[in-house]
Amino acid sequence: xxxxxxxxxxxxxxxxxxxxxxxxxxxxxxxxxxxxxxxxxxxxxxxxxxxxxxxxxxxxxxxxxxxxxxxxxxxxxxxxxxxxxxxxxxxxxxxxxxxxxxxxxxxxxxxxxxxxxxxxxxxxxxxxxxxxxxxxxxxxxxxxxxxxxxxxxxxxxxxxxxxxxxxxxxxxxxxxxxxxxxxxxxxxxxxxxxxxxxxxxxxxxxxxxxxxxxxxxxxxxxxxxxxxxxxxxxxxxxxxxxxxxxxxxxxxxxxxxxxxxxxxxxxxxxxxxxxxxxxxxxxxxxxxxxxxxxxxxxxxxxxxxxxxxxxxxxxxxxxx
Amino acid sequence: xxxxxxxxxxxxxxxxxxxxxxxxxxxxxxxxxxxxxxxxxxxxxxxxxxxxxxxxxxxxxxxxxxxxxxxxxxxxxxxxxxxxxxxxxxxxxxxxxxxxxxxxxxxxxxxxxxxxxxxxxxxxxxxxxxxxxxxxxxxxxxxxxxxxxxxxxxxxxxxxxxxxxxxxxxxxxxxxxxxxxxxxxxxxxxxxxxxxxxxxxxxxxxxxxxxxxxxxxxxxxxxxxxxxxxxxxxxxxxxxxxxxxxxxxxxxxxxxxxxxxxxxxxxxxxxxxxxxxxxxxxxxxxxxxxxxxx
Numbered sequence: 001x002x003x004x005x006x007x008x009x010x011x012x013x014x015x016x017x018x019x020x021x022x023x024x025x026x027x028x029x030x031x032x033x034x035x036x037x038x039x040x041x042x043x044x045x046x047x048x049x050x051x052x053x054x055x056x057x058x059x060x061x062x063x064x065x066x067x068x069x070x071x072x073x074x075x076x077x078x079x080x081x082x083x084x085x086x087x088x089x090x091x092x093x094x095x096x097x098x099x100x101x102x103x104x105x106x107x108x109x110x111x112x113x114x115x116x117x118x119x120x121x122x123x124x125x126x127x128x129x130x131x132x133x134x135x136x137x138x139x140x141x142x143x144x145x146x147x148x149x150x151x152x153x154x155x156x157x158x159x160x161x162x163x164x165x166x167x168x169x170x171x172x173x174x175x176x177x178x179x180x181x182x183x184x185x186x187x188x189x190x191x192x193x194x195x196x197x198x199x200x201x202x203x204x205x206x207x208x209x210x211x212x213x214x215x216x217x218x219x220x221x222x223x224x225x226x227x228x229x230x231x232x233x234x235x236x237x238x239x240x241x242x243x244x245x246x247x248x249x250x251x252x253x254x255x256x257x258x259x260x261x262x263x264x265x266x267x268x269x270x271x272x273x274x275x276x277x278x279x280x281x282x283x284x285x286x287x288x289x290x291x292x293x294x295x296x297x298x299x300x301x302x303x304x305x306x307x308x309x310x311x312x313x314x315x316x317x318x319x320x
Numbered sequence: 321x322x323x324x325x326x327x328x329x330x331x332x333x334x335x336x337x338x339x340x341x342x343x344x345x346x347x348x349x350x351x352x353x354x355x356x357x358x359x360x361x362x363x364x365x366x367x368x369x370x371x372x373x374x375x376x377x378x379x380x381x382x383x384x385x386x387x388x389x390x391x392x393x394x395x396x397x398x399x400x401x402x403x404x405x406x407x408x409x410x411x412x413x414x415x416x417x418x419x420x421x422x423x424x425x426x427x428x429x430x431x432x433x434x435x436x437x438x439x440x441x442x443x444x445x446x447x448x449x450x451x452x453x454x455x456x457x458x459x460x461x462x463x464x465x466x467x468x469x470x471x472x473x474x475x476x477x478x479x480x481x482x483x484x485x486x487x488x489x490x491x492x493x494x495x496x497x498x499x500x501x502x503x504x505x506x507x508x509x510x511x512x513x514x515x516x517x518x519x520x521x522x523x524x525x526x527x528x529x530x531x532x533x534x535x536x537x538x539x540x541x542x543x544x545x546x547x548x549x550x551x552x553x554x555x556x557x558x559x560x561x562x563x564x565x566x567x568x569x570x571x572x573x574x575x576x577x578x579x580x581x582x583x584x585x586x587x588x589x590x591x592x593x594x595x596x597x598x599x600x601x602x603x604x605x606x607x608x609x610x611x612x613x614x
Contacts, residue, residue: 024426027424027426028426031422031425031426031500033499033500033501033504034419034422034425034500035419035425036415036501037415037416037418037419037500037501037504038415038416038419038420038431040411040412040415040416040470041412041413041415041416041435041470041475042431042434044412044466044469044470045434045435045438045470047451047455048448048451048452048466048467048470049438049442049443051443051451052442052443052444052447052448052450052451053441053442053443053447054443054447055443055447055448055450055451056443056444056447058446058447058450069450114343117336117339117340117343118340120332120333120336121336121337121340125337125340128344129340129343129344130600131597131600132344132347132348133343133344133347134596134600134603135347135348135351135593135596136347136351137525138525138529138589138592138593138596139529139589139592139593140528140529140530140531140547140550140588140589141529141531142529142531142547142550142551142554142588143550143585143588143589145554146550146551146554146581146585147350147354147585149554150354150357150581150582151350151353155366155368156365156366156367156368157368158353158368158370158371160368161368161371162371190346190347190350194347195603198603198604198607199607201604202604202607202608205604221332222330222332223332247440254532255531255532258532259531259551273445276444276445276446277445277536280445280446280449281445281446281449281536286446286450289445289446290444290446290447293444293445293446294444297441297442297444300440301440301441304440
């Protein structure tokens with residue numbers, strides 16, 4: 001939703017040529033206050049972003065708490081090969097990709113369609129609908145997953161009560177690995193579609209009314225206006241949101257998956273990020289987990305770069 | 321003169337309205353169900369009899385929540401974390417975003433790149449955890465407040481907002497001998513209420529609902545956030561329900577958890593759910609600031 005796109009550099013941006021050291025020092029001193037304003041952020045970034053990046057070397061080491069990050073012995077790519085050869089490797093990759101691709105396929109178009117529908121509603125009813133649809137965004141994942149557990153509970157869940165009314169069998173959905181991806185994705189749609197539609201609604205509200213007037217003169221129906229005016233107007237936003245999403249294909253956040261896991265559904269519910277958490281922080285297998293995480297991170301960065309490149313070629317919009 | 325035509329209700333309107341009503345029902349139903357369960361007789365809830373409206377109205381669940389020490393401690397902790405994190409985020413990100421609008425600041429490009437890299441690449445969970453531990457922040461409240469108080473996404477929103485303000489404001493102040501810092505605090509910030517609203521919205525909602533940060537960085541129950549406590553109650557109730565042959569103690573625990581489970585869900589979510597409709601104007605604003613001039 002927050003778009004980190006860089007605008008084209010304006011001609012005035014870099015026109016101050018520093019031709020002597022003295023002049024530079026003078027400018028630095030004159031800008032002292034501005035550096036002071038950047039200081040807290042710079043300190044944070046140094047301590048909590050770049051220091052951990054330096055600490056990433058443990059992925060290539062056999063990290064021992066007593067020896068510290070720099071003192072631990074190097075072991076090359078052994079952690080990585082261990083991971084690639086491990087029994088879980090295929091399953092983890094598959095589960096991660098299934099969840100993220102499924103989320104992309106369902107979770108991406110729905111907010112767009114929703115925005116198009118909301119845009120056709122008028123006045124107070126539109127506002128009311130929006131307010132209701134935003135609500136799930138403000139519910140924590142802990143509560144969301146608890147709601148799932150309660151509603152799908154085999155003994156007291158509403159869903160099973162209704163199934164039984166229709167003569168169907170009760171089912172323990174949360175413990176069934178086959179249902180996990182569906183539950184994960186559709187509960188995500190439930191929670192995120194309203195919030196996700198905001199950016200498209202904002203784009204729709206910026207459409208020049210003259211376009212609609214012209215369409216009216218030509219006798220266009222409302223559906224035609226949606227197809228020929230609204231959809232094209234949304235295209236730039238859609239493309240940028242798509243790049244952002246494609247860059248995240250290899251990453252599935254651990255919080256919700258972790259909360260939805262139980263002893264029975266791990267077969268489909270173990271993803272790379274939850275595996276990193278368990279191996280690293282629960283089993284204190286720091287080096288190995290750091291290596292798995294690094295592997296995942298490198299894929300993510302590569303995907304962002306590729307998606308960015310493609311969109312630059314195709315549409316002239318890019319992140320950087 | 322054009323007179324406004326009476327609006328005809330077409331089939332199109334009907335279809336769109338029906339879709340909207342279905343969506344409202346789908347999104348609203350689970351929320352209403354939780355609310356109904358929270359004020360229903362636990363016996364009715366346990367046998368799956370509450371389908372929409374409360375059955376056997378009782379406020380026992382809420383009584384149990386408000387007399388439960390761990391929940392109340394968690395609540396206090398969450399309020400503390402949310403308030404501190406929000407304030408710290410504002411102190412870190414607003415000035416940074418403002419300074420980055422200063423186009424002739426030596427080193428601005430480099431600093432921007434340094435910040436941007438953190439959006440796409442990070443040390444990851446394990447090295448960050450080890451660093452936090454090395455700083456002596458493990459199992460401290462400071463860890464929760466500090467971690468994540470900077471996010472380049474939000475700084476970009478700040479930068480976009482500030483760069484859309486007229487330059488003359490600050491130039492005039494500086495001619496009058498006002499230092500940049502003073503100009504920022506006295507002139508720029510009072511004009512930035514919309515931006516502050518957006519950042520507060522993002523940070524506070526995120527922190528209020530966050531679960532993993534306390535799970536990873538906090539050990540003492542006394543410092544745990546509400547979400548962690550909530551999760552413990554839920555899983556306890558669940559495992560107890562799974563073990564039929566569990567002892568009296570477990571059964572008593574399960575009864576108690578079943579009693580306060582829904583009420584706890586409501587109590588933990590209500591602050592945000594009550595406040596957000598009033599902040600709705602900031603949602604669009606945040607998007608607009610973030611995308612239009614990003």
